Amino acid sequence: xxxxxxxxxxxxxxxxREAERNLGTTGFKETVNGALRDVNRRAALKRGAxxxxxxxxxxxxxTELRRMRANRS
Numbered sequence: 001x002x003x004x005x006x007x008x009x010x011x012x013x014x015x016x017r018e019a020e021r022n023l024g025t026t027g028f029k030e031t032v033n034g035a036l037r038d039v040n041r042r043a044a045l046k047r048g049a050x051x052x053x054x055x056x057x058x059x060x061x062x063t064e065l066r067r068m069r070a071n072r073s
Contacts, residue, residue: 011028011032019031019034019035023035023038
């Protein structure tokens with residue numbers, strides 16, 4: 001489990017309820033933690049897409065994919 005920090009903040013309850021619906025969560029803690037995970041996941045995807053655009057991350061060819069899949073067995 002990750003380190004946790006207990007704090008008091010003011011939260012827009014309409015935004016919280018909408019986030020609960022969007023994330024499929026219930027309650028403040030679950031929703032806030034879910035939103036933080038979602039923001040971090042989106043940032044990682046954005047970085048990955050940027051790396052692909054810049055040529056810093058290569059994608060495997062079909063031949064390489066077949067070889068990798070064959071090696072899984």
